[in-house]
Amino acid sequence: MDGTPPHADARNHKPERGIFREVVLGKPGGYAAIILLASLAVYGFGPRGLRFFMVPSISMEPTLQVGDMLATLRYPEYHRGDIVVMRHDGEYLVKRIAGLPGDVLNVVDGALFIDGKYASEPYIKEPMGYVIDQPVQVPEGQMFFLGDNRNHSEDSSMERAKGFGGDHDFGKLDEVVGRVIFRYYPYSRWGRVRSYPLVNTAGV
Structure with a gap:
């Protein structure tokens, strides 16, 4: 010894x-x-409907990185806070659902508000550098989608060109391919991808 x-x-x-x-x-x-x-x-x-996709851009940082390989599953319904892959305007996008039909959203002082109440979003990369001062109501059958890298994401925060009526770029719920459930590459970050239940301060 x-x-x-x-x-x-x-x-x-x-x-x-x-x-x-x-x-x-x-x-x-x-x-x-x-x-x-x-x-x-x-x-x-x-x-x-299990399907596989690769993250194409920085719009979902820090939650997802460019090149991450993801598995998605189709669900009968989706919720605020779900990370989903959708086929929108002819291309696949990975975004987070921020609003569902009937929700009223706006962005003030870098924060998201749902139905006039502050919504906690600990996953975003930085506060939003834009405002949506006029409340936006999500139409029936559609959703308001955002990237976690809010200042570098093409999403519902953008208004379409005048030729499209100048409305916000809502996504259709039937465009959703599935909810992201798993990251299988790179190996250093492989594992379950959890959605965050996005509610306002009233808990709804």
Whole structure:
């Protein structure tokens, strides 16, 4: 015995979970793991519309990064705060639902208000650098969608050109392909993607 307490050097070793991630998800094991997970997912969730997408822009930072690979599932209904992939104006977008039919939204002092009440959004990259001083009501069958990187996102905060009537660029609920449920690449950030229940200070 040299007087060294048992396990004194344990801090120098990776936990089992870390070793598992490195071995199974590192190359080439990572590709095999992804194929296996995808096969199981398609078998189990195919009828629910499981689909895969890659994040194309910085508009959802810091929640999602450019190049993140995502899995989505179709749901019978969607909620404020859900991160969804939608096919809008001929292209796929990944955004967060901020408003649903009947909601009245505006942006004041860099913050979002729903039905006149402040909405907590801890996930956004920075306060909004624009205002929507005239309250906007979401039409039936549509939604108000925003990127988490509010000042660098093309979303419902923008007004369409005059040729489209000058209205805000709402998305249709039936344009939603599915809710983002999982990030499977890069391996360092893989895991479940959680939506945030977006409510106003009145709790609705």
